Amino acid sequence: MPLLPVKPRKSASIWSAASLMVSLFVVALTSGCGDKFSDLEVLPTESYMKKPGDFLGNTYTIRAQIDSQVKWEKGVGRILAVLPESGGARLPVFVPDAVGGNLHIGQRYKMRARIEAGGLIYVESLRKY
């Protein structure tokens, strides 16, 4: 079967480059680049377990799966046991009523959390991923 010579099409390549640029821009916008989680460190769970008091006042990001709900109180919030993506033991986190919506066991969330008095992991915001 004879091979036909391919003719370069200049106008098509220009359109392709333009659409790629637009796509990259849209992805950059939707991927959170530059949002409230992106600039935070991941909570070092091992160190936290050994001495929670050393992390008081810090804010971290946690990527974890909900393992169980330990306690809930209307108007206050819920204490969840979550399994960090980075591994290690389960962690207790507090999700205030104002922050959490319908949270189900097994769901994965990226959380922005601050370490409060007593080593409490206080979730300020979260987003399913």
Place this chain on the structure above:
Amino acid sequence: MLKVCASISLGLVLGQITSHAQGYAPAAAPARPAPASAGMSAPVGGMFESNTFLEMANRAFDPSSDSMDFENGSFAWKGRTFNLTSQRAFRARFERFLLASPTEEEESYALLMNDVLQRLSVANDRSDDAIIETWEMLFRAARFDTDGGNSTIVANQVFNAWRIRKEMRGEAMTQRELADVRRYQQEVVANRALMLEKIQEQREKDSVRATSGNSGKGKKTDPGALASEGAFRALELAETEAKLIAMEGQAALTGIQAKLQMQSQIVAFLVQRRYQHALVLSGFYQLLFKGSQQQLEVGKGELKSFFPNTDMVFTVDMMAFVANEAITDVNKGVDAVNTAYAEDRAIIALERLQETFFLGEYMPELNAIPVDQRRKLLDLYRDMMEAVELAEAKDYNGVAQYAERIALIAKDFPKMRVLSSVETAKSMSDMAVFAASQYRNLGDIDKARAELQQAIDIWPSNPSIREFQQETTKLATAGSQGVQIFDDLYKRGDHRGIYDRRMDLGFALAEDTARRPLLMEVIEQVSTIDLLVAQSAEALKQGDPYVAWELLAEAAKFDADDAPMNRARAELAPRVADFVVYLDRAQRQAEEAQHAGSLAAFLAAQDIYPASRMCREGIERESSALMAHLSQQTEAGEE
């Protein structure tokens, strides 16, 4: 103080009871309460088990046959009753037989006696010469030791009868002569009377003639002199008559005496189980006395006791029949013994041998039992007698040992039944000692004493009784110091020390209302710790170290300083180190009110051992505390 006195009293009583039971102290005839009822099922004074064991032991170990009754000293054989004498005397003779060996002399004696009996048989030669020859053989038989001189007695009896018969022949001649004299004297006396009558008639005629004128003529006879001679002759006749009657009476008496002597001896031989001699003497009797003289006139009392249930007329033939029957039975008994022994039924062989031995103790047929067999039966007999004595002394360990020994000799011995009874009796005694300890510890001295008496009655040499005695003595001593010891230990928090002395202290503080509840609390606490430590060890054996740790942690709540519990924890800790680290961290942070940190540690620990009760409770507790704290913060923020 009252308690101390009571305990000392119990100790003294115990010592006294023990010494009585072991025969160290003189028995003071204790007043035993009478049984409430005569029912067989009511055990009185703890003797039920003891009696049951003794009955069993008597059945199992008593080698005597059912036909032998040593209590009444009798031996029943086919409706006849022999006098058995005492068991000790019988035992001595029986053991002597088992130790003896048959000799050639005994065989010769057996042959000779059989020969004598054969010669006396009706079918044989019954001439005077043959009888005398047989009679002479008795003197040969008497020379054997086995005979015991009985053949001489037979020979003497026969000789005596012959002598009496000879004397009677001589007296018969004298009697005949006297009868002749009497006849002559009767004639003389009769003639004199006739003459006197004639003289009287003549005198009357002369008197008539004289009155008619011719008196005083002719010869005259003196009638007075004639009357005197007649009286003299009559006296002589009377004397002769008397002599004759006396002689006839003497002859009859002598004959009866000879017959009675022989009859008595036949009965005596039979009762003494000398059957062969009874047969020999019966044979001679039948030769010496005619058929009408066969009924027995003597020994009726002995025969009545020998044949207790019969009204028959005893004869010499009957005695011979019984003797023959006994000889036959001895032969059958010997066969039975040998057969049973050959079939490994030594117990049956021994029982039958005793019967056979007693029936035919003087019979040569017993020699058919081999010497080796006799020795083994002797060993068995002695072991069984020893076991009976041990059973009566309630030495259960000794009984068990002898049961093992006997079972080796006799395959048909019920060893398991004996050992089972021994164990039952021991258990009953141990239980009574245990009950006595319980009552003593509760301060109920009377019941403790009763239980102890029961334990001693069942098994006097029970080692637990001595332990009880030592314990009681120790308690009595410790009683006075108990209060001070308890106070010191309790003050130091040495609960384990209190628990270890709980017996002493329980006795000492029995009536101390202030300290006794504290003591009970400590005992319960340490008992719980021991229980949890034991459960922990069991869990560890089953390969579950986290459960074991949780049990020890639970035990630590009662007394964190308990040494055995801490030792167990120290041994287990390396195996559950990761779990323990998180738990310790959780507890430490909980104590510092760091609820979130504590909760995190509990969750981490639960990840290691999901079924952990401590973690579950810790999570619940800490999460509640944390939520409460947050709730307060929320409320404060809203305000």
